[in-house]
Amino acid sequence: MRYLPLTDNDRQAMLAAIGVTSIEDLFADVPAAARLEAPLDLPDHAGEMEVERAIAGLAARNLSPATAPSFLGAGAYRHHLPATVDYLIQRGEFLTSYTPYQPEVSQGTLQYLFEFQTQVALLTAMDVANASMYDGASACAEAVMMARRITGRNKVVLSGGLHPHYRETAATFARYSNAEFAAAPPDVEGVEDLGAMIDGETACVVVQNPAFFGHLGDLAPLAARCAESGAIMIVAVTEVVSLGAVRPPGEMGADIVVAEGQSLGNPLGFGGPYVGLLATRDKHVRQMPGRIVGETTDVDGRRGWVLTLSTREQHIRRDKATSNICTNSGLCALAFTVHLALLGSAGLKRLAAINHSVAVRAADVLGAVPGVEVLNDTFFNEFTLRLSKPAGAVADKLAQRGVLGGVPVSRFYPRESELANLLLVAVSETNSEADIAAFAGALEALL
Amino acid sequence: MAATSRTPGTITGNRGLQIEEPLIFEQGTAGRTGVDLAEPVPREDRLGGLAREGEIGLPGLSEPEVMRHFMRLSQKNFAIDSGFYPLGSCTMKHNPRLNERLARLPGLADLHPMQPEATVQGALELIDSLARWLKVLTGMEAVALSPAAGAQGELCGMMCIRAALEAKGDARRRVLVPESAHGTNPATAAACGYDIDAVANNARGRVDLAAVKAKLGDDVAGIMLTNPNTCGLFEDEILEIAEAVHEVGAYFYCDGANFNAIVGKVRPGDLGIDAMHLNLHKTFSTPHGGGGPGSGPVVLSGGLAPFAPLPFVVHGKEGFRLVEHRGRSEDEGLSAIGRLKGFHGQMGMFVRALAYMMSHGADGLRQVAEDAVLNANYLLAGLKDVLTVSYPGPCMHEVLFDDGFLEDTGVSTLDFAKALIDEGFHPTTIYFPLVVHGAMLMEPTETESKASLDQFIATVRGLAAGARSGDAAKFHDAPKLTPRRRLDETGAARHPVLRWRPAPDKAAE
Numbered sequence: 001m002r003y004l005p006l007t008d009n010d011r012q013a014m015l016a017a018i019g020v021t022s023i024e025d026l027f028a029d030v031p032a033a034a035r036l037e038a039p040l041d042l043p044d045h046a047g048e049m050e051v052e053r054a055i056a057g058l059a060a061r062n063l064s065p066a067t068a069p070s071f072l073g074a075g076a077y078r079h080h081l082p083a084t085v086d087y088l089i090q091r092g093e094f095l096t097s098y099t100p101y102q103p104e105v106s107q108g109t110l111q112y113l114f115e116f117q118t119q120v121a122l123l124t125a126m127d128v129a130n131a132s133m134y135d136g137a138s139a140c141a142e143a144v145m146m147a148r149r150i151t152g153r154n155k156v157v158l159s160g161g162l163h164p165h166y167r168e169t170a171a172t173f174a175r176y177s178n179a180e181f182a183a184a185p186p187d188v189e190g191v192e193d194l195g196a197m198i199d200g201e202t203a204c205v206v207v208q209n210p211a212f213f214g215h216l217g218d219l220a221p222l223a224a225r226c227a228e229s230g231a232i233m234i235v236a237v238t239e240v241v242s243l244g245a246v247r248p249p250g251e252m253g254a255d256i257v258v259a260e261g262q263s264l265g266n267p268l269g270f271g272g273p274y275v276g277l278l279a280t281r282d283k284h285v286r287q288m289p290g291r292i293v294g295e296t297t298d299v300d301g302r303r304g305w306v307l308t309l310s311t312r313e314q315h316i317r318r319d320k321a322t323s324n325i326c327t328n329s330g331l332c333a334l335a336f337t338v339h340l341a342l343l344g345s346a347g348l349k350r351l352a353a354i355n356h357s358v359a360v361r362a363a364d365v366l367g368a369v370p371g372v373e374v375l376n377d378t379f380f381n382e383f384t385l386r387l388s389k390p391a392g393a394v395a396d397k398l399a400q401r402g403v404l405g406g407v408p409v410s411r412f413y414p415r416e417s418e419l420a421n422l423l424l425v426a427v428s429e430t431n432s433e434a435d436i437a438a439f440a441g442a443l444e445a446l447l
Numbered sequence: 448m449a450a451t452s453r454t455p456g457t458i459t460g461n462r463g464l465q466i467e468e469p470l471i472f473e474q475g476t477a478g479r480t481g482v483d484l485a486e487p488v489p490r491e492d493r494l495g496g497l498a499r500e501g502e503i504g505l506p507g508l509s510e511p512e513v514m515r516h517f518m519r520l521s522q523k524n525f526a527i528d529s530g531f532y533p534l535g536s537c538t539m540k541h542n543p544r545l546n547e548r549l550a551r552l553p554g555l556a557d558l559h560p561m562q563p564e565a566t567v568q569g570a571l572e573l574i575d576s577l578a579r580w581l582k583v584l585t586g587m588e589a590v591a592l593s594p595a596a597g598a599q600g601e602l603c604g605m606m607c608i609r610a611a612l613e614a615k616g617d618a619r620r621r622v623l624v625p626e627s628a629h630g631t632n633p634a635t636a637a638a639c640g641y642d643i644d645a646v647a648n649n650a651r652g653r654v655d656l657a658a659v660k661a662k663l664g665d666d667v668a669g670i671m672l673t674n675p676n677t678c679g680l681f682e683d684e685i686l687e688i689a690e691a692v693h694e695v696g697a698y699f700y701c702d703g704a705n706f707n708a709i710v711g712k713v714r715p716g717d718l719g720i721d722a723m724h725l726n727l728h729k730t731f732s733t734p735h736g737g738g739g740p741g742s743g744p745v746v747l748s749g750g751l752a753p754f755a756p757l758p759f760v761v762h763g764k765e766g767f768r769l770v771e772h773r774g775r776s777e778d779e780g781l782s783a784i785g786r787l788k789g790f791h792g793q794m795g796m797f798v799r800a801l802a803y804m805m806s807h808g809a810d811g812l813r814q815v816a817e818d819a820v821l822n823a824n825y826l827l828a829g830l831k832d833v834l835t836v837s838y839p840g841p842c843m844h845e846v847l848f849d850d851g852f853l854e855d856t857g858v859s860t861l862d863f864a865k866a867l868i869d870e871g872f873h874p875t876t877i878y879f880p881l882v883v884h885g886a887m888l889m890e891p892t893e894t895e896s897k898a899s900l901d902q903f904i905a906t907v908r909g910l911a912a913g914a915r916s917g918d919a920a921k922f923h924d925a926p927k928l929t930p931r932r933r934l935d936e937t938g939a940a941r942h943p944v945l946r947w948r949p950a951p952d953k954a955a956e
Contacts, residue, residue, distance in 0.1 A: 001811045003541055003732075005896035006818050014821055014897060018828045018841075023817045026824050026841040027712065029681040034717050042583050045808035048545050055802055058576075059554030061569030063562065072559040075789055082482055084510055086551070092528030093521035096542050099738035102874055103936075104865070104929040105525035109737035112520055115471055118946040122504045128945045134595035134740070137789035165789040172756070172785030173602075176609055176640035216497045247497045260789065269550075270570050271560030271790025272595070273740030285943065291738065296939035300454055304931040308939040314598070314634035315879075319643045324634035327596035327728075331736030338517055341471050344507035347480030349499075353487040360490045378495035399563045407561040414772055429484065 001045055063399065065268065069435035070404040071362070073382045073426020074212070074412070075136065075163050075238045076271065077263045079351075080430055085265050085338045089331055099291075099330075103306045104298075109330065110305035113293040116337045123243045123340075124257040125250025126279035131291040131307075132333040133276030133325070136260025140166040140206065140236050141173035142289045142323055143256045143278060147204035147232035148179060149287050149322065155180050155201045157231075159194055160187030161211030163238055164412040170206070179203075186413055188384060188422065189375060190215035195225040204232040204256075209249065210242055213409075213424070214379040223253025232256060240264055240277070241428075242380040244352030256280045264343075265335030275332035286312060289323030351429060355381040359427035362436045366425065369440050371447035375422075382426040384409070388447050391423040401442045465930055468519040471506050472947045479507030504949070523930045524737070525873050531899055533826075535845040535876035535888025536629070536677055538707050538729035543806065546732070546799035555798055560790040564768050570794070571767035574760050577801045581725060581744055584804075584812065585706075586716025589752035591745045591759065593792040597704060600724025600743030601635040601671075606784045607722060607747060607754040608669050608698040609639050614754075614782065617696065619668035625654045627678055627880040632671045632702060641668060648882050652678040652838035652847070656687055663695045673702035674718070675709065677880040678838055679823065679845035679888070689719025698722065698751070706730045707892065708820055708844035711813030721748045727793075731800035742796035753777040757786045818893035819844040822900060826889055829904035833911040837883045844892070850885025852911060857919035860885035863910065865933065868926040870906045 006014075011023070020026060027035070046054075065078055072078070089095065093108060100106030100113075113131040120129035133139035144156055156179050158167050171181055184192050190213070194205055205226055210216050219235060226233040235249035237259040249257045261275040262268070280288060286309065294308035314321040343351060359381040367374040371388035387394055391408035398405035409422035427436075455462040492498065508516070525532070532539035550556060558570055574592060581590045591607075594600040605622070612619055622636040625646045633643045644662055649655035654672060670692050674682045682688065692699045701715055701723035707730040715723050727733045727742040747755060757780055758771040769791065770780045807815060820843055827836065827846040835851030850860045864874035864887070876888040891900060914922060926932060 001807060001814060003543060003806070004811070004814060004818055004893055005899075006821070006893075010897040011818075011821060014825045018821075018824045020824075020841070023821060026820050027681075028841065029683045029843075030709075030713055031683065031686055033686060034713055036586075036712055036714055036717070040583055040711065040809040042580060042809040043805070045811040046805050048806070051545060051802050051805045052549060054805065055549045055573070055798065056552060056554075058569035058573045059549075059552040061572070062554045062558055063566035064553045064557045065559055065562070066553045066557040070559065072561055074561050076560055078557070078559065082510075084481075084514060088514070088517045088521075090547060091518070091521040093524040093526045094737055095547075095734045096527040097524045097737045098527075098532060098534060098537060098539055098735050098873070102525075102864075102868070103934045104926050104931055105868055105873060106523075106737075107930050108520035108522065108524035111468070111470070111523070112517070113737075114945075114947070118470075118472060119505065121946050132739070134599065135789050138595060138599070138787070163789070165786060168757075168786040169788060172606075172787055173638075175606060175784065176638075216495050218495075218497060243499070244503070245499055246494060247499050267551075267556045268559045269556055270558040270567065270794040272788070272793040273742070273795050274789070275740075285945065292943075292945055294939040295944035296935045298931040298934045300932055302454070302931060304934045306934045306936050306939050308936065308943060308945075311940070314630040316630070317634070318630045319633035319637035321630070321634045321637075324598045324602060324631050324638050325596075326598045326631050327739040327741040329740045330738035331734070332740055334517075334737070338513065340505065341508055341513045341516070342481035342510060343505070344475065344480045345503040345505040346478050346507055347482045347484065348503065348505065350480070350484045350487065351482070354484060356492060356494070357487040357490050360493055361488070363493070376493070378493050378497070380494070396563045396565065399566050404559065404562055404566070411561060411771070 065404055068402050068404050069438045071406050071425045071427060071439060072404050074407040074424050075165060075260060076268055077239055077426055077428060078268055078430055079263050079428050081265065081267065082339065082342050084342060085335050088338050089335050094334055095331065100307060103304065107304055110293050112334055112337050114305050116333045117293060119337060119340050120277045120279050123240065124279045125248035126257050127282040128285055129277060129279035130288050131293050132328040133278050133290055134329060135272065135274040135276045136236065136238055136258060137166045137169040139258040139276030139278045141170040143234045143258045144170045144204060144206065145173065146256060146287050146289060147234060150232060150284055151203045151230060153201055153203035154178050155182065155203055157194060157197045157202055157205040158183040159207040160184035160192050161190060161213060162206055162208045162236060163212045166236055186416060186419060188213050190217055194222055198225055198229050198231055200229055202229055202231040204234050206234045206236060208236040208238065210239065210380045210382065214376045214383040216246060216378040216380065219252040234258065239381065241352050241355055244348035245356055246380055261336045265339035266332050273329060273332055275329040275336055287322060290325050291328050354429045358431055362427045365436050365440050369444045372443060381428060382424060385423045385425055387421045387423055390420045394446055397446050398442050403439050403442045405439050405442065466519050468516060470947050471508065471516055474512065475506035475508040477507055479509060481508050481510040481513050530871060530873060531895060531903060532873040533875045533889040533891055533903065534873060535890040536704060538890060538892055540732055540892040541894035542732055542734040543803060546802045549802050550795045550798040568766050571760050573801060574797060575767060577797050580804045581746060584710060585746045586714030587746035588749040589747040589755060591747060591755040593756055593787055594743040594745060595788050595793055596741030597724055597726040597743040598631040598635060599787055600745045601631055602638060603756055603787055604700050604722035604724055604745045605635055605639045607751045608700060610754040610784050611751055612668055620666045622668055623659065623662055623670040625672060627676055627882045628671060628673060629702060629704065636671060652680050653682050656684040659688055660691050663691055665695055667695060667697045669698035669700050671700045671702060673705060675705045675843035678847045679842040680838060681843055685718050704729060705844060708816055710816045711809060712816045722751055727796050727800040732803045733796045733799040740793055740796065742793035753782040754784050757783045758791055815893050822891040822893060822895055825900055826891055826904065830907055833908050845888055845890035847883065848887045849883040853914055856914045858914040858922045860887055862922035865925040866910050866922050869928050872903060
């Protein structure tokens with residue numbers, strides 16, 4: 001087998017050196033009743049060519065957004081990834097290294113994570129960020145727990161514009177705590193009044209900007225209301241490219257920002273692995289979950305980096321830790337860092353401007369199709385259409401015509417019949433004028 | 448310590464191939480970018496007056512500058528591609544590049560998670576195949592694939608246990624966790640609202656059956672046990688422990704971090720286990736990536752299966768489909784604990800793990816376990832007369848030593864680990880598990896050759912002899928040959944500097 005270096009001669013020599021006659025002697029502690037004697041109902045080993053053929057066969061049965069006009073978003077966005085990103089993350093020194101617990105042999109990982117933390121803080125206009133979480137939804141759930149630790153309160157207010165997966169994940173994480181959730185109904189047009197849901201018992205309010213349905217909001221008044229009540233304002237961002245064009249949460253009074261970082265550096269990948277961002281104010285650093293990299297010096301006085309503040313973490317604090325999280329999204333964070341290093345401020349602003357411009361064009365073209373209404377006055381690169389027919393069936397039929405034309409809201413809210421005709425449409429720099437025309441043409445034929 | 452005694456004496460501070468590299472924020476030119484993008488078509492914006500104003504503060508770099516920056520950083524890392532990681536409980540094995548290629552197939556890497564199900568039948572079948580492999584290998588009835596990593600898998604498993612108990616109207620307070628457990632175990636049980644009750648190890652490095660029995664009662668929800676355990680030993684009374692746990696109506700959670708030792712040889716389902724997470728980035732070789740991403744599927748008994756999280760894949764009339772919401776029956780997620788993350792799970796890791804399992808096959812996976820255990824016992828045999836073996840062998844896939852052999856040498860486990868770095872090895876796991884003094888836990892995995900192990904054994908023997916011969920200063924000084932030497936972790940925590948900031952004079956501009 002190509003991954004196993006030992007030969008049968010090696011094995012015999014090693015058994016002799018150990019002083020046993022058979023490999024089974026080394027498994028002597030396994031009770032006889034627990035040993036598997038019967039063969040497993042699974043195929044035997046296969047060569048590289050055979051494995052590649054089998055999995056490529058499965059891949060070929062999918063409709064790839066790379067080959068069809070695609071307008072899918074709802075928390076995961078298709079962007080062009082520079083070739084340099086994928087090359088660098090496949091460097092074995094990054095790909096196959098362990099968690100940087102031994103800093104002398106991990107300065108590469110530690111330095112890029114320090115750069116990642118700085119990039120995230122700059123993008124969100126916050127003080128500090130951690131070294132990444134699993135994804136945006138789990139980062140949001142961790143932020144809710146963090147806010148409850150900071151305030152010592154249990155009431156959690158969730159905006160109706162927050163991504164449903166984020167709402168559901170936050171509820172699952174808190175399932176066996178004494179948290180009380182007040183979830184506003186789906187807020188299609190951005191008119192909810194969260195301020196009225198806040199009182200002296202409120203630990204945090206979680207809002208999203210741009211919201212799940214696409215609209216933008218000035219969160220400063222809500223931040224003021226939170227500050228007045230001693231509540232934490234958590235702002236979620238599912239499309240980080242928006243931060244190149246839209247006022248960042250840190251400038252609108254956010255206490256904690258969580259985001260899905262997939263849009264920078266990471267492919268759609270059918271939903272993962274992605275990279276969660278979590279940023280906050282300096283005063284809350286010690287309540288943050290997850291790994292954090294800090295600057296220090298070595299014994300020769302040279303600057304270097306280490307994992308720090310680990311007394312918050314499970315491997316030191318065990319049941320008193322701020323979170324049970326251990327693994328982060330290291331390599332996805334590297335992809336994010338490389339992509340953003342390539343873009344710089346100028347590139348990110350331009351990328352965001354293109355996304356917005358193409359989205360404005362798409363909204364105008366699609367809005368002119370009979371039976372289609374654009375519900376957003378404001379948006380970045382995603383907006384909601386109300387169709388004259390149920391959106392789920394329309395999306396399926398669009399796919400049959402080779403257009404991945406948006407995500408039906410019913411996929412997230414299957415029981416809310418008033419949302420059945422809503423379609424979320426995301427647009428990016430990857431969409432051409434021809435894509436938009438194909439989408440509009442197909443919609444017109446179906447409505 | 449003299450501040451400049453070890454600096455290389457070159458003008459640049461570089462030493463040959465080891466090149467110093469500043470932060471990206473200390474390089475570049477404002478306004479430059481390494482990505483060529485067309486001028487956006489000017490259109491009236493719909494940002495509602497919320498346009499971002501002011502500088503973001505990111506540096507501007509060209510593509511060659513970015514390439515060189517990250518290449519230089521990469522050269523400051525140890526990696527399994529370039530060297531041996533005898534890192535206990537971490538299973539640092541070879542990461543096949545076939546798996547990387549397959550994960551990047553456009554028909555998988557470019558798929559959007561919310562495409563219509565009819566357009567992703569191949570992807571759903573792949574997930575279903577992975578599920579089948581994992582269920583057959585573990586002998587368990589169900590598997591929840593969505594957990595993002597091992598710790599989230601633990602959370603998933605323990606939540607399923609609590610949900611199952613509550614469904615029976617049986618609220619319980621305590622979870623038993625052995626002292627040798629990974630830190631994630633007590634942290635997870637606490638996150639599920641349980642009180643943690645620590646169970647002592649016996650003199651043989653195993654969880655003590657009598658101690659478990661003494662702590663069991665009708666307020667115990669479950670036990671979280673790692674098998675093989677973190678001392679590298681098979682819990683030889685596991686069947687009795689499972690029986691005793693079940694007798695009081697509690698559940699048996701197993702931490703499957705060490706599944707590599709028994710894959711293809713022992714099925715957790717035959718051990719009385721009710722739930723167990725698998726770290727795909729350990730046993731199934733998905734790359735560690737400097738700390739992630741991981742993937743932590745949880746195999747479940749039939750009794751816990753109805754509580755598995757959303758979403759999951761089922762066979763429908765028209766092919767595969769996803770159950771994303773609680774439905775009307777248990778098969779449709781009626782009792783599901785809910786959602787643990789966005790979308791469907793770590794698909795990229797699923798592809799890699801499936802490719803790995805198909806490559807090895809049933810026969811090869813059994814060989815994986817045997818070679819992993821053989822390699823660990825070979826280290827034990829080669830080192831037992833110079834190091835202090837914590838518990839007599841045979842061991843499983845990893846072998847535990849303590850610092851007894853360093854007594855009165857002035858050399859600590861940490862010093863010894865740092866000396867290994869200068870010899871070109873990654874240190875062993877140190878100071879874990881907590882149940883022995885100055886632990887050194889070594890896990891070679893099956894992908895090390897005999898020659899590699901022989902070199903490691905000879906090196907450790909040489910270092911042990913050096914420590915005992917009074918050469919403590921050399922150990923205190925180590926590592927000397929790395930890009931950075933020992934770093935001030937206390938100072939880092941006392942005065943946290945967690946991001947780059949512009950110099951004050953520049954910030955005022």
